[in-house]
Amino acid sequence: MTTDYDVIVVGGGGSGLAAAYAAVEEGARVLIVDAGDRLGGSTNLSGGHVYAAGTSVQRAAGVEGDKPEDAFNYVMMLNQYRLEPAVVRRLCEDAPAAVEWLIGLGVQFPVDQLYAAGVDGNLRGHVPVGAGAAIVAALEGAIGGRADVALRTRVRELLIEEGRVCGIRADGVTLRAAAVVVTTGGFGANPELLARHYPDAAMHGDWTWYIGMPHSQGDHLELGAAAGADVTGHNRGLLLATPGFRKELEVYLPSWLVYVNRDGRRFVDETMEYNIMAGVIREQTGGECFAIFDESARAAAQPDPDTMELVRAGRATTSWLPEALAEFAQTKKLMTAPTLEALARLTGIRWPALQTTVETYNGFCEEGVDAAFGKQSADWKPILTGPFYAARMRPAIVCFTSTGLRIDAEARVHDKADLPIPGLFAAGESAGGVLGDRIFGGGSSMSNVLVYGRIAGRNAARARMVNAL
Ligand SMILES: Cc1cc2nc3c(=O)[nH]c(=O)nc-3n(C[C@H](O)[C@H](O)[C@H](O)COP(=O)(O)OP(=O)(O)OC[C@H]3O[C@@H](n4cnc5c(N)ncnc54)[C@H](O)[C@@H]3O)c2cc1C
Numbered sequence: 359m360t361t362d363y364d365v366i367v368v369g370g371g372g373s374g375l376a377a378a379y380a381a382v383e384e385g386a387r388v389l390i391v392d393a394g395d396r397l398g399g400s401t402n403l404s405g406g407h408v409y410a411a412g413t414s415v416q417r418a419a420g421v422e423g424d425k426p427e428d429a430f431n432y433v434m435m436l437n438q439y440r441l442e443p444a445v446v447r448r449l450c451e452d453a454p455a456a457v458e459w460l461i462g463l464g465v466q467f468p469v470d471q472l473y474a475a476g477v478d479g480n481l482r483g484h485v486p487v488g489a490g491a492a493i494v495a496a497l498e499g500a501i502g503g504r505a506d507v508a509l510r511t512r513v514r515e516l517l518i519e520e521g522r523v524c525g526i527r528a529d530g531v532t533l534r535a536a537a538v539v540v541t542t543g544g545f546g547a548n549p550e551l552l553a554r555h556y557p558d559a560a561m562h563g564d565w566t567w568y569i570g571m572p573h574s575q576g577d578h579l580e581l582g583a584a585a586g587a588d589v590t591g592h593n594r595g596l597l598l599a600t601p602g603f604r605k606e607l608e609v610y611l612p613s614w615l616v617y618v619n620r621d622g623r624r625f626v627d628e629t630m631e632y633n634i635m636a637g638v639i640r641e642q643t644g645g646e647c648f649a650i651f652d653e654s655a656r657a658a659a660q661p662d663p664d665t666m667e668l669v670r671a672g673r674a675t676t677s678w679l680p681e682a683l684a685e686f687a688q689t690k691k692l693m694t695a696p697t698l699e700a701l702a703r704l705t706g707i708r709w710p711a712l713q714t715t716v717e718t719y720n721g722f723c724e725e726g727v728d729a730a731f732g733k734q735s736a737d738w739k740p741i742l743t744g745p746f747y748a749a750r751m752r753p754a755i756v757c758f759t760s761t762g763l764r765i766d767a768e769a770r771v772h773d774k775a776d777l778p779i780p781g782l783f784a785a786g787e788s789a790g791g792v793l794g795d796r797i798f799g800g801g802s803s804m805s806n807v808l809v810y811g812r813i814a815g816r817n818a819a820r821a822r823m824v825n826a827l
Pocket residue numbers: 368369370371372373374391392393394396397398399400401402403404405406407408490511512513514541542543544569570571573574575576577757758785786787788800801802803804805807
């Protein structure tokens with residue numbers, strides 16, 4: 359059968375560009391269709407950190423012997439084995455090659471930027487110079503003129519014949535291809551889909567907001583449904599905790615805050631990594647907690663030092679400064695009361711448990727040792743002098759979503775009978791089952807984007823020869 363293209367990639371963000379380039383490398387005729395005015399999607403806004411074990415960057419940093427197998431064990435343990443082992447194994451095995459692939463395209467991952475991502479003790483977080491935009495630029499540059507690109511075109515329909523996906527229909531035009539790769543990103547910008555597929559994000563109502571692009575509308579779910587695709591990864595993604603003062607992205611919050619739940623108890627080291635924190639707060643009554651501090655802390659308030667650096671460079675804003683907090687107290691976004699007992703009444707935090715918690719915490723501050731949760735802080739602030747403050751903290755910032763089309767380790771989309779749907783591949787946020795309840799640290803999503811984008815593109819290109827894929 360004649361086709362217009364070998365591969366049509368629907369969505370030209372990070373995973374779509376990785377897929378398109380991989381397909382072009384296989385000699386395929388490729389079309390990239392994107393709803394936006396330019397390619398790159400949310401990947402363009404991203405930090406672009408990539409999680410990988412066993413790279414040349416690690417070796418140059420003196421990290422010897424780190425292996426994909428160790429990363430696999432860590433990811434599976436962190437997620438209590440509630441993930442498809444074959445899919446995670448492939449992710450971990452191919453992540454170092456994806457990093458080398460980008461290095462070959464000119465992306466730089468400085469050795470001194472390598473960091474221990476999340477609660478992982480190993481240095482596996484790779485930070486690209488120029489962030490996600492540099493990865494997009496490198497992939498676009500590598501593709502060059504070797505793929506056709508259609509922008510401002512939102513694809514809502516796949517061409518399906520006898521159970522095989524064989525093209526798309528968009529803007530009244532039908533285009534045929536041997537395979538279609540769905541890489542339309544997630545659904546962070548679609549409140550209706552958040553309510554259906556990511557209730558932990560949607561439960562916070564007006565507080566919930568998404569940091570990515572408006573085109574993250576979840577079209578992968580509609581496209582997949584028409585082809586009979588199975589959907590997996592319910593209620594998964596990445597959320598960050600916020601006091602809801604303004605729509606402000608602060609990944610790391612100040613270490614001097616003291617988190618208590620409605621029972622009046624601390625429940626976590628307040629400096630716990632963000633990949634863990636949202637889930638722990640979610641488990642408290644009401645899915646929220648309160649950050650407690652006193653007037654001396656407010657008057658001396660400082661954000662996390664890394665955030666402060668960004669603020670000074672004009673690349674971020676922060677609410678954790680004395681004047682801003684005074685303003686939020688005035689507008690009642692920050693709750694305040696003259697005594698701790700009155701604060702407990704105002705917030706509904708159980709009294710006198712709050713009193714016990716504060717007294718214990720003040721003792722930790724004196725000694726500089728948190729005997730309960732082991733918090734390490736250079737900035738201990740006891741809670742002593744009124745007025746007292748309580749900021750409601752909710753995991754309501756949506757960074758990405760992970761409910762997507764069920765894929766296997768070859769990026770083939772499976773149907774509800776768990777069989778691959780001929781001609782249909784997915785990657786990135788559109789692919790479900792790759793990331794679990796706990797993302798494994800900075801770079802998890804980009805690992806998925808690059809690894810499964812490459813696999814999808816390669817296999818889609820081969821589908822023109824091997825119809826069985
Ligand atoms: C500010 C920010 C920082 C981040 N930092 C990191 C980080 O450092 N490391 C990490 O791992 N993750 C990070 N993330 C998350 C990560 O960047 C994203 O999960 C990832 O880039 C998503 O890639 P994608 O290819 O799946 O989707 P996208 O890059 O969003 O691409 C999807 C594309 O599909 C297009 N599209 C949508 N619907 C249609 C349709 N129907 N038809 C045609 N085109 C369509 C969109 O226009 C878009 O171009 C960050 C995210 C943000 C927003």
